[in-house]
Amino acid sequence: MPITTTTHLNFRGDARAALDFYHSVFGGDVVAVTYKDAGNTQNPDEADQVMWGQVAADNGFRVMAYDVPSQMPWNAGENAVFVSVRGDGPDEITAYWEKLAVGATIVQPLEPAQWAPLYGMLKDRFGIVWVLDVAAPYNG
Known part of the structure; x- marks a missing residue:
């Protein structure tokens, strides 16, 4: 049974802009579900941030992204990925x-x-x- 791997990128408030940007580069379809869409808003200021997002293109390009909620630790890191x-x-x-x-x-x-x-x-x-x-x- 084949499997696929997809790079999952974590942001702090920039996931939607990043998904739109990668879509402009590689084409395909963008899907973005916000915390509000999923009924999972814990901080009203983050309701419109991306809880789950993806760009998927026919050429095989795939990337996923989300906005790490403020109550969780997040560090962009250095050369982690x-x-x-x-x-x-x-x-x-x-x-x-x-x-x-x-x-x-x-x-x-x-x-x-x-x-x-x-x-x-x-x-x-x-x-x-x-x-x-x-x-x-x-x-x-």
Whole structure:
């Protein structure tokens, strides 16, 4: 039986903006259920924050996100998670890179690397580190 894994991103009030942004980059459908929608509002100031959200695209891209409630501890961390996007061609990866790079900090520019035709790393405007590359055949 096959399984899938999906990167789940945790935010403090930015989940909806992040989901909308990733949707603008990768396409697909956005679903966002607020704490109010779920009848789970514990802090009225957080009623419209995302309790469960997802972007799912036909190209296989999936990401989930939610806003950690204020009564729970949350720390964005430092390099705790990288989201990896690997594609078959430079045009596809370059298009994603250009969109993700808006407001981002470039860690490693998107350029040819010893192990891949194109490779780059950036920290997007929400503090998420993305690694993008073009798949290369393994010749181990």
